[in-house]
Amino acid sequence: MKEFKGNRLKRNKKKYKKFNKSLLIIPIILIVIIIITIYLFNKKSNSLEKFSKKYIKDNKIEKNVGKVNSLYKYNLGKSYYINYPSFSNRNLDKQVSDEKKYIINMLEKKSFGQLLKELTTKSFVYNIIDYESYLGPDGIIGVAFIETKLDCTSHVKYKKVYNLNMNPNENKKLNNTYIFVEGYQDKITEYVDKYLNSDDKFKSKLKSNYKKIINKDNEYKYVISSDGVIVYFDSNEIIKSNDIIKITIPFNDIANYLNIDYNVTYKNINDIKNTKEKFKDNKKKMYIKRLSNLYKDSSKNSDLVTIIEKGNKVNVEKSSENYSLIKYGKNKGYILNKYLSDEIVADANFIDTNETVYASEDISIKKGVKDDSEELVKLALGDSITRIGTSDDGWSEVVYNNEKGYVKSNYLSLIKPVPGRLINIDKNKNINAKGGMVALTFDDGPNPSSSNRILDTLEKYHVVATFFDLGKLALTYPDVVKREESLGCEVGTHSYDHPNLNNLNTDAIQKQITNSKNAFVSVLGHDVQLMRPPYGNANDLVKSIVPYPLINWNVDTLDWKTKNKDAIVNEVRKIENLDGKIILMHSIYETTADAVEVIVPELINEGYQLVTVSELAYYKGAELSKGVKYFGF
Secondary structure (H helix, E strand, O other): OHHHHHHHHHHHHHHHHHHHHHHHHHHHHHHHHHHHHHHHHHHHHHHHHHHHHHHHHHOOOOOOOOOEEEOOOOOOOOOEEEOOOOOOOHHHHHHHHHHHHHHHHHHHOOOHHHHHHHHHOOOOEEEEEEEEEEEOHHHOEEEEEEEEEEEOOOOOEEEEEOOOOOOOOOOOOOOOOOOOOOOHHHHHHHHHHHHHOOHHHHHHHOOHHHOOOOOOOOOEEEEEOOOEEEEEEOOOOOOOOOOOOEEEEEHHHHHHHHOOOOOOOOOEHHHOOOOOOOOEEEEEEEEEOOOEEEEOOOOOOOOEEEEEOOOOEEEEEEEOOOEEEEEEOOEEEEEEHHHEEOOOOOOOOOEEEEEEEEEOOOEEEEOOOOOOOOEEEEEOOOOEEEEEEEOOOOEEEEEEOOEEEEEEHHHEEOOOOOOOOOOOOOOOOOOOOOOOEEEEEEEOOOOOOHHHHHHHHHHHOOOOOEEEEOHHHHHHOHHHHHHHHHOOOEEEEOOOOOOOHHHOOHHHHHHHHHHHHHHHHHHHOOOOOOEOOHHHOOOHHHHHHOOOOEEOOOEEOOHHHHOOHHHHHHHHHOOOOOOOEEEEEEOOOHHHHHHHHHHHHHHHHOOOEEOOHHHHHHHOOOOOOOOOEEOEO
């Protein structure tokens, strides 16, 4: 029995030894697999790394500010990033550093297991984290962090933009060293939205193979570059191309919208060298030409002291080739010379002009933009003055004796008034000189029925027109003519009894003028200032005799021909742009009165200002001279 047990024990020991040997084989096999995997992994990784280095070299990615650094501590599945620039501005540098850390941490979160999975599933990629940095308008610095992925199997390349333009952290209040000019970010975003919603530009700027990938609803980011505003589009698609998905909006397209000087060459920040500015004394007073940064030092990379509005006066102390040291209130700092002017500049809320204007009556130039502001100087009718700006609320900024002054635009004229002659301009009207305006004109009246119906419509909508009445009918229906003028409308003559003046001799023409004048003086107490010759006819003889400007038209409603309300309205509707147009109608037809009830509110809804002929000429800068024909302005 003991011998049997001993034999069994010997047999069990042999089996145990064999089992132990078999157990040792498993880890050996695993180690071999791991070694082979690591070898293959490294082989793939090294192959991809060689390709990536060639890619970096071919595309000149490595920046002159630093070397290419590894993101990974293991020599497996390396990803690299380019050392990022320093802007010598603590807010910008912190944002660059934070963004760099975010990208690095995101990529370094991959475990060895994840990298192994990427390799075995043939999804392993080699990352190159590059950047583009630019110095844009008013010292705006933009940085684009760009990840380039190189696929280990097919070497497909695509890029993704991470961060741009150093947007401020809304949760943290930045101090006044922040470099951006307020409002640029929102303005660029607004412009890009409009740009992408313009189908013709949108389609023409994109390559055909992108059209299915990018649409107007895509997310996008942008950076201000040396060429303009570069718009990068987000897409989940892999583009098998060397191009990044982007379009560039040139500065000359966007300059007016952003109020920037696109003639300035904006350099890549890496190419900027800090050169010492040489300053000389240059004490004088100057004016700010546009919204400008005041820097602590003579460099756009220095901290911002404050922002100075256009039109402000500053004291210059010394200047170099590019910068001036100025004092502005309690602030002192450096400003670019190109933003300074020896001449007085209009305030920020005024549109720049440089023109000679005339007082259309005796007026007072104010020191401020208020009716009750202190008086700077008085001007008499016809006195000239230089206007440097106009505002949307009806004020003009002028210069008198090297001082700024303000006056209501309605009291200034581009045409020198003739003393003793009325100018048919209502000074109490708030007319936007830059807005669209049109003059409705009516011939052959007055008529007690249709003329009054037309006046009812004009009065309802608080607008005016010009009536070229016959002297003979003015005597017959004086109340209608008086009502026309009382509503602010302009009354002109259409001759005394409507002959073709071209068929008359000198005496007959003079008789028409004299009789017409006497009629209007009798009814209104004064002569009129404009004439529309019957049928629009005025030969050289007529022009030499008539003492008024001759007003014709450039839009004929054909109301005299069709006598149909809808036809009259359609003649006006088919003109795309009525700004500066003179529209011909006749106040003796009921169908015309019907059409006016439709035309007037439609024109108002389209944004047109309905004005008299004299007002139209005045605001369009036309000088009306006697005996000269005018068809529009």
